[in-house]
Amino acid sequence: MSDSINLSLDEVTQLAAQALTSNGFSTEQANAIALTVTAAERDECYSHGLFRIPLYLKAGKNSATNLKAEPKIGQSKSAVVHIDGCEGFCPLALQKGLPLLADKARHHGIAALAIHNVYNIAALWPEVETLAEQGLVAFAFTAANAFVAPHGGTKPLFGTNPMAFAWPRNEQPPFVFDQASSASARGEIQLHGIAGKPIPDGWAIDKEGNPTNNPDDALAGAQLPFGGHKGSSLALMIELLAGALIGDLFSYESTQKDTANYGAPFGGEFLIAIDIAHTVTHADAKTAQNRAEELFSRVLAQEGTRLPSSRRYDARARTLNSGVKVSKELYQQIKGYC
Amino acid sequence: MSDSINLSLDEVTQLAAQALTSNGFSTEQANAIALTVTAAERDECYSHGLFRIPLYLKAGKNSATNLKAEPKIGQSKSAVVHIDGCEGFCPLALQKGLPLLADKARHHGIAALAIHNVYNIAALWPEVETLAEQGLVAFAFTAANAFVAPHGGTKPLFGTNPMAFAWPRNEQPPFVFDQASSASARGEIQLHGIAGKPIPDGWAIDKEGNPTNNPDDALAGAQLPFGGHKGSSLALMIELLAGALIGDLFSYESTQKDTANYGAPFGGEFLIAIDIAHTVTHADAKTAQNRAEELFSRVLAQEGTRLPSSRRYDARARTLNSGVKVSKELYQQIKGYC
Numbered sequence: 129m130s131d132s133i134n135l136s137l138d139e140v141t142q143l144a145a146q147a148l149t150s151n152g153f154s155t156e157q158a159n160a161i162a163l164t165v166t167a168a169e170r171d172e173c174y175s176h177g178l179f180r181i182p183l184y185l186k187a188g189k190n191s192a193t194n195l196k197a198e199p200k201i202g203q204s205k206s207a208v209v210h211i212d213g214c215e216g217f218c219p220l221a222l223q224k225g226l227p228l229l230a231d232k233a234r235h236h237g238i239a240a241l242a243i244h245n246v247y248n249i250a251a252l253w254p255e256v257e258t259l260a261e262q263g264l265v266a267f268a269f270t271a272a273n274a275f276v277a278p279h280g281g282t283k284p285l286f287g288t289n290p291m292a293f294a295w296p297r298n299e300q301p302p303f304v305f306d307q308a309s310s311a312s313a314r315g316e317i318q319l320h321g322i323a324g325k326p327i328p329d330g331w332a333i334d335k336e337g338n339p340t341n342n343p344d345d346a347l348a349g350a351q352l353p354f355g356g357h358k359g360s361s362l363a364l365m366i367e368l369l370a371g372a373l374i375g376d377l378f379s380y381e382s383t384q385k386d387t388a389n390y391g392a393p394f395g396g397e398f399l400i401a402i403d404i405a406h407t408v409t410h411a412d413a414k415t416a417q418n419r420a421e422e423l424f425s426r427v428l429a430q431e432g433t434r435l436p437s438s439r440r441y442d443a444r445a446r447t448l449n450s451g452v453k454v455s456k457e458l459y460q461q462i463k464g465y466c
Numbered sequence: 467m468s469d470s471i472n473l474s475l476d477e478v479t480q481l482a483a484q485a486l487t488s489n490g491f492s493t494e495q496a497n498a499i500a501l502t503v504t505a506a507e508r509d510e511c512y513s514h515g516l517f518r519i520p521l522y523l524k525a526g527k528n529s530a531t532n533l534k535a536e537p538k539i540g541q542s543k544s545a546v547v548h549i550d551g552c553e554g555f556c557p558l559a560l561q562k563g564l565p566l567l568a569d570k571a572r573h574h575g576i577a578a579l580a581i582h583n584v585y586n587i588a589a590l591w592p593e594v595e596t597l598a599e600q601g602l603v604a605f606a607f608t609a610a611n612a613f614v615a616p617h618g619g620t621k622p623l624f625g626t627n628p629m630a631f632a633w634p635r636n637e638q639p640p641f642v643f644d645q646a647s648s649a650s651a652r653g654e655i656q657l658h659g660i661a662g663k664p665i666p667d668g669w670a671i672d673k674e675g676n677p678t679n680n681p682d683d684a685l686a687g688a689q690l691p692f693g694g695h696k697g698s699s700l701a702l703m704i705e706l707l708a709g710a711l712i713g714d715l716f717s718y719e720s721t722q723k724d725t726a727n728y729g730a731p732f733g734g735e736f737l738i739a740i741d742i743a744h745t746v747t748h749a750d751a752k753t754a755q756n757r758a759e760e761l762f763s764r765v766l767a768q769e770g771t772r773l774p775s776s777r778r779y780d781a782r783a784r785t786l787n788s789g790v791k792v793s794k795e796l797y798q799q800i801k802g803y804c
Contacts, residue, residue: 407580
């Protein structure tokens with residue numbers, strides 16, 4: 129791309145961090161966000177890469193956001209770790225919480241991490257992948273802005289509510305999926321609108337609750353869960369886990385709170401980590417992982433299949449050597465913030 | 467129905483237990499299965515009710531099945547409980563394991579139960595509902611026979627792999643869903659075949675991997691996951707949790723093992739229970755449940771929605787008073803086993 133420039137991953141991190149610290153973020157908050165943004169660029173998940181820096185800056189203009197938040201660790205002898213994000217962004221709270229969660233999982237066999245009071249506009253795969261890289265099985269759940277109607281209903285109530293899962297693999301990156309409980313990402317509808325293309329059936333309904341292929345009508349109406357009532361039940365489960373279970377906001381409450389439309393959902397994130405060494409019997413964790421490898425190879429032996437995250441890992445193999453391409457327009461925009 | 471008779475729930479339990487003990491099942495195994503069957507009849511989930519007794523008897527003819535199995539409790543100081551079902555059926559192993567799981571969840575905040583070496587042809591909602599009735603949040607996962615192709619593939623590999631979730635409610639039965647990761651239950655395809663009706667798009671592919679609406683071709687081919695690649699990822703996650711994680715069989719291994727087609731999948735079940743009192747902060751578990759009630763009422767305020775399990779609970783309200791209707795044909799068949 130002649131309209132793009134090449135950056136090393138370190139340069140991405142520095143650029144992202146500088147844009148944030150130049151706009152009031154503490155070094156710690158900025159660095160944690162910058163690493164998340166870099167991981168996304170590295171894996172060519174552009175919508176969570178540098179593209180997101182302007183969204184962090186917009187969210188940071190909300191006076192309720194604490195750009196210098198220092199997450200607080202809740203003490204507990206149980207298998208549940210609490211981190212109060214203190215109205216900062218999620219990445220730093222995760223950075224503090226994940227090692228504690230991993231320790232608890234190794235000690236108790238299963239453990240949970242409740243992240244409270246954070247603004248979260250990052251993907252969930254980085255945290256479950258981090259845990260699986262340490263040999264743990266991991267889940268993550270978070271609610272979001274209320275854009276999705278419950279199955280059978282017509283009005284936005286649930287967030288696009290992603291759920292992520294990771295399983296550690298032998299000598300290669302973990303098995304990871306991170307999927308919204310909506311039929312599509314909101315950004316995909318927006319991209320169809322920009323391109324002047326109709327959206328597929330099943331993605332959304334208009335304000336009156338009728339199925340629509342018009343991106344604008346979809347954005348003004350409601351997104352639909354994936355897979356009908358089953359995806360809707362998952363979306364509701366995620367509201368309960370990331371909302372009621374840990375005492376943080378539901379998606380609709382987060383949307384109500386964001387009256388000036390700063391865009392970043394406020395609330396919690398709930399994670400579970402499991403140590404295979406405690407759950408497997410008659411064998412060890414290594415044997416369990418080898419058995420999983422046999423299952424993966426049977427999936428991949430069928431032509432037309434792939435494992436989730438394989439595109440990310442393919443991208444990573446390229447970018448770790450050659451860096452990433454960033455559009456000049458986006459690069460200049462972010463440089464302008466520094 | 468003039469071709470049906472009315473039974474009280476106690477009569478259902480006695481009939482089911484007697485059919486099983488008359489055919490070599492121990493009283494303990496038979497009673498546990500009979501209670502599961504009764505719960506299904508009570509909630510008008512007929513496919514898991516008395517209809518299933520002949521399937522238990524067929525599975526029981528497998529010499530590998532232990533009709534008098536006494537589940538063994540594995541000792542552990544961690545938050546993971548292990549129950550070895552000793553080649554018996556799952557309900558008795560659950561009966562032994564659930565109280566221990568609940569105790570561990572209350573002590574540690576989060577706990578897991580691994581049920582090993584069981585034949586399982588029951589639904590998952592009874593166990594998560596039981597846990598939620600005690601105020602716990604619960605998940606259950608199990609693999610099954612290999613009937614479902616991975617997304618993009620053409621050959622059966624995954625089970626219909628259900629996942630169940632429950633949340634405790636105030637003064638009413640829990641919020642519960644129990645959903646297969648396949649687009650349809652296998653029994654629904656069989657029922658379409660019996661009725662001579664085509665199956666809907668998206669349920670299955672034929673032996674060559676082409677989409678089919680023919681029930682026979684579907685049964686000879688492969689079922690499809692619900693919701694495309696997202697349901698497929700959930701099915702794979704469930705294989706990992708109920709298979710590799712706890713050292714039990716994958717669906718395809720269970721199918722391979724059942725060479726004489728006794729029909730009952732053999733393997734494990736994995737459950738997680740969470741005590742809200744440990745996860746919620748700035749409030750108590752009661753407040754968390756009240757917040758969830760507010761979310762449920764917002765779902766139900768939208769015309770056209772319902773909560774999963776509401777049909778079961780409506781049925782229960784009827785049958786607890788008036789008993790259940792059982793077809794004379796099924797009743798005579800089961801009496802014939804006694």
